[in-house]
Amino acid sequence: MESRVARLCIEKGLKMTEPRRVIARVLSESDDHPDVEALHGRVRDLDPTISIATVYRTMKLFEETNIVTKRDFGDGRARYEEILGDEDHHHHLIDVTTGQVMEFHNEALEALKIRIAQDLGFKLVDHHLELFGVPLNRDAKRDGDGGDSGGK
Amino acid sequence: MESRVARLCIEKGLKMTEPRRVIARVLSESDDHPDVEALHGRVRDLDPTISIATVYRTMKLFEETNIVTKRDFGDGRARYEEILGDEDHHHHLIDVTTGQVMEFHNEALEALKIRIAQDLGFKLVDHHLELFGVPLNRDAKRDGDGGDSGGK
DNA sequence: TTATCTGCAAAGAATTTGCGGGAGG
DNA sequence: CCTCCCGCAAATTCTTTGCAGATAA
Numbered sequence: 001m002e003s004r005v006a007r008l009c010i011e012k013g014l015k016m017t018e019p020r021r022v023i024a025r026v027l028s029e030s031d032d033h034p035d036v037e038a039l040h041g042r043v044r045d046l047d048p049t050i051s052i053a054t055v056y057r058t059m060k061l062f063e064e065t066n067i068v069t070k071r072d073f074g075d076g077r078a079r080y081e082e083i084l085g086d087e088d089h090h091h092h093l094i095d096v097t098t099g100q101v102m103e104f105h106n107e108a109l110e111a112l113k114i115r116i117a118q119d120l121g122f123k124l125v126d127h128h129l130e131l132f133g134v135p136l137n138r139d140a141k142r143d144g145d146g147g148d149s150g151g152k
Numbered sequence: 153m154e155s156r157v158a159r160l161c162i163e164k165g166l167k168m169t170e171p172r173r174v175i176a177r178v179l180s181e182s183d184d185h186p187d188v189e190a191l192h193g194r195v196r197d198l199d200p201t202i203s204i205a206t207v208y209r210t211m212k213l214f215e216e217t218n219i220v221t222k223r224d225f226g227d228g229r230a231r232y233e234e235i236l237g238d239e240d241h242h243h244h245l246i247d248v249t250t251g252q253v254m255e256f257h258n259e260a261l262e263a264l265k266i267r268i269a270q271d272l273g274f275k276l277v278d279h280h281l282e283l284f285g286v287p288l289n290r291d292a293k294r295d296g297d298g299g300d301s302g303g304k
Numbered sequence: 305t306t307a308t309c310t311g312c313a314a315a316g317a318a319t320t321t322g323c324g325g326g327a328g329g
Numbered sequence: 330c331c332t333c334c335c336g337c338a339a340a341t342t343c344t345t346t347g348c349a350g351a352t353a354a
Contacts, residue, residue: 015353017309036343051311056344072224076319077343093272106268109261113283116258120245122285129281131265133274167328169334188318203336208319228344229318 003028005067005082012065019043019050023058033071033079033092033101073101073130091129155180157219157234164217171195171202175210185223185231185244185253225253225282243281 002010005024009016026042034042036059040052059080062068071079073094090105109129117124154162157176161168178194186194188211192204211232214220223231225246242257261281269276 015308017353019310049311053312053345054310057310057346060345070226074222093269093274095274096277102272104268104272106264109264109268112258112261112264113281116256116261117245117283117285118288120254120256120285121288122245122247122283123288124283124285125248126284127282129265130279131269131274131276132278133269133272133276136270136273136275167333169328171335201336205320205337206335209321209335212320 005062008067009062009065012067014061014065018047019054020058022047022050023055023062027062027068027080027082030082033073033081035077035079037077039080069126071128091131093131093133095135096132097134157214160219161214161217164219166213166217170199171206172210174198174202175207175214179214179220179232179234182234185225185233187229187231189229191232221278223280243283245283245285247287248284249286 002021003025005028006016006021009020009024014020022043023039025046026039030039030042036052036055039059040050040055043050043055059068059070059078063070063080066083068080068082071081071092073079073092088105089110090103091109093102093104094100095102113127113129114124154173155177157180158168158173161172161176166172174195175191177198178191182191182194188204188207191211192202192207195202195207211220211222211230215222215232218235220232220234223233223244225231225244240257241262242255243261245254245256246252247254265279266276
């Protein structure tokens with residue numbers, strides 16, 4: 001059966017080739033923020049004949065078709081994630097001590113951003129927010145371990 | 153006399169070479185978001201012997217020393233801007249029709265972000281926010297033209 | 305069929321790095 | 330002086346592209 005992303009492709013009138021179907025499946029089953037190399041790795045597990053050039057081409061196509069968005073978390077490469085719908089609009093908090101990325105959603109933030117754009121004379125069409133933080137280490141208070149209280 | 157950024161370098165104990173002094177001056181006098189190539193162009197106007205490799209190396213050094221931050225506005229290259237202090241923390245709204253970048257600051261947003269990070273168990277150490285928008289075309293309302301009343 | 309897509313390898317663009325001479329403290 | 334820095338050019342890394350054969354509609 002077609003994956004969620006594959007259905008989106010059909011809906012948008014894209015030609016459904018085998019590589020695209022596989023890439024669509026991988027995207028549908030990923031809930032992290034893979035870069036192209038990681039995507040290619042997962043794609044290869046399903047079909048070793050698919051080249052990384054096709055992954056690049058397909059991600060560009062999917063981006064233009066509003067199926068995925070590109071993200072940048074500071075390292076040099078592009079990361080992708082599926083667009084799930086307005087309700088899902090979320091953002092990222094990156095733990096600078098581990099590099100781990102977590103997602104969050106906040107209504108007040110959504111509203112605030114729209115209003116800020118409006119006040120500046122714009123209609124908001126997209127937005128990226130990344131927070132970088134260090135763990136508050138609740139436990140440290142108890143066992144005094146603490147460790148890296150330093151930043152970046 | 154030393155530029156603002158040059159003074160920061162000294163304060164942080166960096167060796168002040170001539171190329172660094174020039175790059176520091178350029179940064180101090182820039183209020184936009186130049187990429188490395190643009191920086192190198194401005195630097196060359198002051199001292200044509202400075203190579204782009206040095207600009208890259210220096211920007212990396214300044215970034216590590218928290219003198220500038222790197223930004224990414226969607227095109228492939230890194231952009232830099234001076235860090236002026238907590239009070240100045242601002243964000244960017246990119247006009248997707250022209251690519252023009254404008255800055256804004258919003259207290260409510262600052263507070264909200266800190267709280268969100270806290271709720272997730274983190275202390276906020278940095279954050280990036282970019283809004284992408286299209287102009288609201290105030291005039292359209294008068295001549296009944298556009299009427300883009302909201303739908304995304 | 306027929307336009308589009310794909311793999312391959314080569315090309316491009318942005319950024320990094322090794323090296324020997326040069327400069328700052 | 331002695332270490333760190335710089336210019337140069339070559340090397341890396343990420344991404345794009347030309348081409349000829351393969352494929353979806």
